[in-house]
Amino acid sequence: LGVWIFGEGRLSKKLHCLSIWLVAFGSNLSAFWILVANSFMQHPVGYTIANGRAEMTDFFALVTNPYVVGQYAHTxxxxxVTAGVIVVAVSAYRLLSGQNIDTFKTAIKSGIIYSLVGLFLVMGSGHLQAQFIGKNVPMKMAAMEALWETENPAPFTVIANIDTENKVNHDAIEVPYVLSLLIYDSPEGEVKGINELQEQYIQQYGYDDYIPNVVLLFWSFRIMIACGVAMIGAMLLAGLLFYTKRLENTRWFLNILVLLLPLPFIANSFGWIITEAGRQPWMVVGLQKVSDAVSQNITSTEVLITLIGFTLIYALLAVAAIFIALKFVKKDAHKMDDEGGQA
Incomplete structure (x- = not known):
């Protein structure tokens, strides 16, 4: 990454391009192995219990875990989508300045197409992942929907005032049949509720509270969806305005495109909240609870210090990344100004 950032003008174009392709390849390969491990925690496969611990018996089953397939595609x-929205937002900002119109019209066109392709594909992968979760990790799905009682057909709840103490929803706005339709591709289909699943897990695993944070999951899911819908709507309208040659002159909408910049990061963050909070109280679903996974070899103080250290390091890296990105965006902008938009 350092070669790509600081090698511009010092390396050949092909070598400079290769450096960022290696970053992309390495990042996506890293993501795959991280998600293989995470998917085992969500949906354990390819293992046996020997001497009180899980041991891998089938590496192929581990890397082809249905959970990792959906999770990796979605990630x-x-x-x-994030990359496309960044390109669109930066290009819109530059179009508002009125400089290098032709250059940034080309950039924003590419960003719009890239974003729309990503958005529709991420919706499709998310739908398939939701179907898998609904059938194989039903408590996570029930919590995401604040579905307390088993229903067939099950509605999709748009908004609700969730009463976790009495396990009921107040002032709920529901769309009939939709949740069953999403999970089973049919208006008919039983979706188990939180209360029934809690009783089932008590019988299966012993007495405990197996209900994750319903309020957090319910609203995280809707915030993620809302961000996605907002980005799709904005990109479709941007595409229409670009096609009719009005985008660069529609300043109010260019300002909206600039403001889109945080949305993919918000959607991604809440998506991960759903992934991790949804498996609670399990460290590995059905095998080990978080309360049983605490290491006996380190203290809580050591864990806290490590967490603070990692947080500070990544915070500093984030500040540095943003600083460098802004520096190079401005540098390239001035370069294009000086060279008549040909850089």
């Missing part, structure tokens, strides 16, 4: 496609 990579979310990255595509």
């Amino acid at each position: 990579v496609l979310s990255g595509i």
Whole structure:
């Protein structure tokens, strides 16, 4: 990454391009192995219990875990959306300045197409992942929908005032049949509720509270969806305005495109909240609870210090990344100004 950032003008164009392709390849390969491990925590496969611990018996089953297939696709496609929106937002900002119109019209066109392809594909992968979760990790799905009782057909709840103490929703706006339709591709289909699943897990695993944070999951899911819908709507309108040659002159909408910049990051963050909070109280679903996974070899203080250290390091890296990105965006902008938009 350092070669790409600081090698511009010092390396041949092909070598400079190769450096960022290696970053992309390495990042996506890293994401795959991270998600293989994470998917085992969500949906364990390819293992046996020996001497009180899980031991891998089938590496192929591990890397082809149905959970990792959906999770990896959704993650990579979310990255595509993020990149596309960044290009669109930066290009819109430059079009508002009135400089290098032709250059940034080309850039924003590419960004719009890239974003729309990513958005529709991420919706498709998310739908397939939701179907898998609904059938194989039903408590996560029930919590995401604040579905307390088993229903067939099950509605999709748009908004609700969730009462976790009494396990009921107030002032709920529901769309009939939609949740069953999403999970089973049919208006008919039973979706188990939180209360039934809690009783089932008590019988299966012993007495405990197996209900994750319903309010957090419910609203995280809707915030993620809302961000996606907003980005799709904005990109479709941007595409229409570009096609009719009005985008660069529609300043109010260019300002909206600039403001889109945080949305993919918000959607990605809430998506990960859903992924991790949804498996609670399990460290590995059905095998090990978080309360049983605490290491006996380190103290809570050591864990806290490590967490603070990692947080500070990544915070500093984030500040540095943003600083360098802004520096090079401005540098390239001035370069294009000086060279008549040909850089």
